[in-house]
Amino acid sequence: MAVQSDVVKPPRTEVGLLGWLKKNLFSTWYNALLTIFSMTFIYVVLRAVITWVVRDARWAVVTTNLKVFMIGRYPREEAWRVWISLGIVVLLAVLTWLLRRAAGNPIQRWLVVGWLLSFPLIGILLRGFSREGPFLRLVPEDLWSGLLLTLVLAIVGIVASFPLGVLLALGRRSKLPIVKTLCTVYIETIRGVPLISVLFMSQLMLPLFLPPEVRLSTVMRALTGMTLFSAAYTAENVRGGLAAIPIGQYEAARAVGLNEVLVMGLIVLPQALRAVIPAIVGQFISLFKDTTLVTIVGLLDLLGIAKAVTGQQEFIGLHKEVYAFAAAIFFACCYTMSYASRRLEQALGVGER
Amino acid sequence: MKREQPDISGKAVSGCITLNQGAGMSRGAATVGRRTAVPFWRDERVLKVLAQIAFVVLVLAIGLWALSNYRERGLKFSFGFLDEEASFDLAEGIAFSPTDSYARAFLVGVVNTARVASLGIVLATLLGLVTGIARLSDNWLVSKIASIYIEIVRNTPLLVQLFFLYFAVILKLPQLKVRDEITAITLPGPTYLSNRGLALPWPRPSESFGSWWPFLVVALIVTVLLWILRARGVQRTGHPSFNFLWVVSAFVTVPVIGWLVVPGNPLVLDVPVIEGLRATGGTVLSPEFVALTLGLVVYTGAFIAEVVRAGILAVPKGQTEAARAQGFTNGQILRLIVLPQALRVIIPPLISQYLNLTKNSSLAVGIGFLDLYAVSSTMLNQSGRVVEVFLMIMASYLSMSLSVSLIMNVVNRRIQIVER
Numbered sequence: 001m002a003v004q005s006d007v008v009k010p011p012r013t014e015v016g017l018l019g020w021l022k023k024n025l026f027s028t029w030y031n032a033l034l035t036i037f038s039m040t041f042i043y044v045v046l047r048a049v050i051t052w053v054v055r056d057a058r059w060a061v062v063t064t065n066l067k068v069f070m071i072g073r074y075p076r077e078e079a080w081r082v083w084i085s086l087g088i089v090v091l092l093a094v095l096t097w098l099l100r101r102a103a104g105n106p107i108q109r110w111l112v113v114g115w116l117l118s119f120p121l122i123g124i125l126l127r128g129f130s131r132e133g134p135f136l137r138l139v140p141e142d143l144w145s146g147l148l149l150t151l152v153l154a155i156v157g158i159v160a161s162f163p164l165g166v167l168l169a170l171g172r173r174s175k176l177p178i179v180k181t182l183c184t185v186y187i188e189t190i191r192g193v194p195l196i197s198v199l200f201m202s203q204l205m206l207p208l209f210l211p212p213e214v215r216l217s218t219v220m221r222a223l224t225g226m227t228l229f230s231a232a233y234t235a236e237n238v239r240g241g242l243a244a245i246p247i248g249q250y251e252a253a254r255a256v257g258l259n260e261v262l263v264m265g266l267i268v269l270p271q272a273l274r275a276v277i278p279a280i281v282g283q284f285i286s287l288f289k290d291t292t293l294v295t296i297v298g299l300l301d302l303l304g305i306a307k308a309v310t311g312q313q314e315f316i317g318l319h320k321e322v323y324a325f326a327a328a329i330f331f332a333c334c335y336t337m338s339y340a341s342r343r344l345e346q347a348l349g350v351g352e353r
Numbered sequence: 354m355k356r357e358q359p360d361i362s363g364k365a366v367s368g369c370i371t372l373n374q375g376a377g378m379s380r381g382a383a384t385v386g387r388r389t390a391v392p393f394w395r396d397e398r399v400l401k402v403l404a405q406i407a408f409v410v411l412v413l414a415i416g417l418w419a420l421s422n423y424r425e426r427g428l429k430f431s432f433g434f435l436d437e438e439a440s441f442d443l444a445e446g447i448a449f450s451p452t453d454s455y456a457r458a459f460l461v462g463v464v465n466t467a468r469v470a471s472l473g474i475v476l477a478t479l480l481g482l483v484t485g486i487a488r489l490s491d492n493w494l495v496s497k498i499a500s501i502y503i504e505i506v507r508n509t510p511l512l513v514q515l516f517f518l519y520f521a522v523i524l525k526l527p528q529l530k531v532r533d534e535i536t537a538i539t540l541p542g543p544t545y546l547s548n549r550g551l552a553l554p555w556p557r558p559s560e561s562f563g564s565w566w567p568f569l570v571v572a573l574i575v576t577v578l579l580w581i582l583r584a585r586g587v588q589r590t591g592h593p594s595f596n597f598l599w600v601v602s603a604f605v606t607v608p609v610i611g612w613l614v615v616p617g618n619p620l621v622l623d624v625p626v627i628e629g630l631r632a633t634g635g636t637v638l639s640p641e642f643v644a645l646t647l648g649l650v651v652y653t654g655a656f657i658a659e660v661v662r663a664g665i666l667a668v669p670k671g672q673t674e675a676a677r678a679q680g681f682t683n684g685q686i687l688r689l690i691v692l693p694q695a696l697r698v699i700i701p702p703l704i705s706q707y708l709n710l711t712k713n714s715s716l717a718v719g720i721g722f723l724d725l726y727a728v729s730s731t732m733l734n735q736s737g738r739v740v741e742v743f744l745m746i747m748a749s750y751l752s753m754s755l756s757v758s759l760i761m762n763v764v765n766r767r768i769q770i771v772e773r
Binding site: 025034035038041042178179182189192193195196200201205210212289290295296310326327330331335 | 409504505
């Protein structure tokens, strides 16, 4: 102790709060200038935003229409079905999160089964059976709107596009020239055109090429478009995963006597798909954002509802509040998802390779 | 190896042959085939052909079925309608009147998309570069501001941003004029920003422009020649030179001399004047154009910033440290050491961001800007030619995508060769 008292303490400007300030904000004269400039900028922006949010904005347009934003035109007396569906998803998600470390636990296998079952279950719950039935009355897809529709479009889009995308990826890597060419042409064409044109095509052109007796609702047509579009991107992601599998895996699998199909199904695909999970999550986030484009073809997703709300008589001219609210919901969802996907990436150890 | 092969295959004949894939192996398979005949339904070559035939038949069947449904509706397929009178008006872009043809209308759309995309690409690159570097700044505040901007923009849909910008910001700007009083936001120039768009001063060629433009051509030639000469000089001597400064001063000097020689002013600054309820003269950018360009730049800029950041981080730290040890200043390190190496990593993802921007410009239809897509959907509603118009849309976007990636690939190749 006595010896240490001779040791000169570091100058006050190098440690603690002052040290941090000096190192990070005022290290050189131009950094100090930048800091002062940034502070002024932050002050101006924050002041404007806060005064608007707290004082000037009329949030009544959002609070009165909260239900409209969430489920839109879905019949109010049937709304409980949406909440139950949401409950199922939340329950499964919480269980999955809690049990993420318990590898090999039999409950995990049941969870997978639960996820798989939840899709048809929620579909039936939301859509119902027949128009007259006493229980689970039919709610046609065209009445699904708001955040509900946004979620349905994004989730069904990514799930339905997955098998198609895997097939396209395998087709593109195939050694059969005709299969390969057709798959490549499909993938590159879809990736070369904007989503909005694919959506319009599914709305206007698809019915022309179907028999007249087949009548798809606008939501189903939009879903078809989203799926066809998303499949091309899934295919490229899966192809990346397939390319990452060392050739030794193929050779070893063949050496033990597996045929082409088994090599793919048992050895290569399971490894490749595990490697592309983060990419698929990223694709899901961008698909989730892209669902807003159905507004342009006249569907009432979250943004479509927002646009409709700005036209309400009593809330005319409140575009800022409505679109800021829509943006906030999208931000909350996307930011949470990208945070989760970063954690997932760490857990899978994909980045470490 | 060659001698061993038949022995191995001989033990498990059928199993091995169907698995053989490589060109080198097929010779081995053939020799075995002569010894123990493979039934044709297990012969890989036959199977390959059969699989492809089956695939083609399936695709053709679906295609023909779809086509027969199309025919059943009594629809014909022809591009003849392109010569017909469009009979709708387009307020944006090159001159167009309702008596012009559909083909001309489509051209208007293509030009408008090209305008937005090219301006957007340039501005987004600048914004992305600045933000990407700011994100890596030593200054804590600057880097935080940059990362908040990037996170907010990347995690909200572009269409929501466009709607916000157009309906909630640009259309809410003050009017140009209220009761003989200019209410627009007036910036030096004069530049008027109002809910009718942005009116900017713009140079217009006068009569003497005809004798001045040859100077521009000469300036271009001199600049290119000087660039090549200087670059050679640098390679020969190894001394750094102020290449950029030389070239820029040459490019400026020649036209200035021309300006002094030519009688009168070849270019006149055309200033916007508010007449009645609208601004005339100068260049007036419509509110839709301003909203779309601004939205695309802000959105793509955030993505480019991430690309730039990743590229800079990919340059090993030792490069910066070595440069600092040799006495380079921070600016020089960035300009001479880090950015040239980072560019190699940056260019390929940058290409895909440019392509995304071009494709995203189709969201213009949501805010009523008359781009390629919006014009096409009007054409489609007027003429009812769904399939033809869609083929044209696809062809245009594909050719734009292909040409952007072609140009960028050339740039990419140049940079890779120069560096390695």
